Amino acid sequence: MAVTSHDVAKLAGVSQATVSRALRDDHRVSEATRKKVADAARALGYVRSEVGRSLSTRSTHQVAMVADLDNALYPRLVAPVHDALMDLGYRMVVFAERGDEMSAYERLLDGSVDGAILTTSELHSSLPHMLHGKGFPFVQMNRVSALIDADSVTADNSGGGAAVGRLLHECGHRRIGAILGPEQASSSRDREAGFRGALDEAGLELPPRRVSRGRFAYEDGSAGFRRIMTQADPPTAVFCVTDMLAVGALNEARQMGLEVPGDVDIVGFDDLDVAGWPCFQLTTVRVDFPLMARFAAQRIVARLSGDRSAEAVHETVPTRLVLRETHAVNS
């Protein structure tokens, strides 16, 4: 005979309702009771049915993370979001983004998840707007759409960009270049804006011939760097809005026989693992991604737990310069 939640309740000495709540990690149940119920369930070999649970509560306790798995940043985001959601009693389902908003929209609304963390929004993305129209709970993380004011958790991109601008000025650079990401990515836009603001304040220019714009991949960094550096009057320092772009630029500099630093400084943004490898030792801007993940998980769970306030909540995680070896103070 199949073991039921009533058997578990009996063994644990609690009510059947408490068993249900404990097994879905409801925070109204004490840690001690949850452990007692889990032990009893394990002893009896009891496995909850998610399908049954969906029926009784119309809730799946699953949150989708919409992610671009081809982007080097995402491994840094997926695991912390997974863990943060688990801590809050939710599971993460990864929806790999393949540039088709209608298909993401349909998958999100089909009842298999309660809410979503969107990490691939572009400024003109209509997905957040459409989800909002349906009353579907979501939080934008890392990047936002400009078409709607919805909950978001982002890095202080503008502050980080400004810090790089000030650093390069203080290092004595007067001819400065930049390798930027897609115009539709708010992260790139905000990093650029902060950077330009700091250069403006210092009376420095960022002329179009010293700017390259592409996607966020390694190849965009290497190709962009070569393009900028082969113009007349090339820059003595290049800000790359992501580490992957900076690594591409750094490799291209070596191919071109340029010393970094010396001939040219290169500064990145994100502080991925690769930035700290001895062969790169990239000066960059650290983003606290685990904190970003925690904030995003807490926000979506707050929405799913009944926070229906119309006001959008915007959280920003701090950024800070990490000074390694691809910049130098010039006399």
Next chain:
Amino acid sequence: MAVTSHDVAKLAGVSQATVSRALRDDHRVSEATRKKVADAARALGYVRSEVGRSLSTRSTHQVAMVADLDNALYPRLVAPVHDALMDLGYRMVVFAERGDEMSAYERLLDGSVDGAILTTSELHSSLPHMLHGKGFPFVQMNRVSALIDADSVTADNSGGGAAVGRLLHECGHRRIGAILGPEQASSSRDREAGFRGALDEAGLELPPRRVSRGRFAYEDGSAGFRRIMTQADPPTAVFCVTDMLAVGALNEARQMGLEVPGDVDIVGFDDLDVAGWPCFQLTTVRVDFPLMARFAAQRIVARLSGDRSAEAVHETVPTRLVLRETHAVNS
């Protein structure tokens, strides 16, 4: 009034059963009909309910991929598995592995997924064994458990390891070292076995002082390399069973002022993107991960589509040497 599948059927001029089948990408429905139904569904703003579908078919059309998101290999596996499953009408749910087999077991069996692709099996993992006991469909990918004979898709690790052994012998090396992964990982075990076999045939030894064993991370590569190279009679060539270990070793070699090649050759395995970066140009063994993903997706879908044969199916994808710049023929 909510739009139902009957409305879609009417507009598309097909039966309601055909709408259901078309919307779950059932291959019995022609491409043309599927498109007609999809267009009608879109025109009416119809969104299928997964919960409703689970009820009627007891199938979620979801497959879990159990993955270790901290391992650099996984970004190479997740996207192709996702796409291959999508092509077959299934969705991928990522379960991040956190070393707790009981919790993975419970999540897999709770009714939220139809089957699983396990990519983190260790030789003594009991998870595959337990799932088999419950009749839960799964396929092991990349790594396998030794405790059970179940469907698997792996690389020709032994063949790849042997190719590296022969290469190093042909390059003239006589003192050879190796940086290995966890003893519990079949991928590392098989790569090591193939490598040792080729050295044996060539009459070469792999003494313990030239072998380092750790996890698969960058740090294990750099620490292992330093340990091996600071012994008496250090090797002139080191085989690393993964690219991430090789990149760690390569960086450590540079820190130690060693030329690669010249003072020491380093060969990896996997052919991750990083292996092709100009600053590494790592000689390595390429694994066809997209093919592995496709095989794994086809295998699990075959099981879910009624293939109940007791015989386990084992598929192997080929590996081949990629000769870049971290080895050299010595006179």
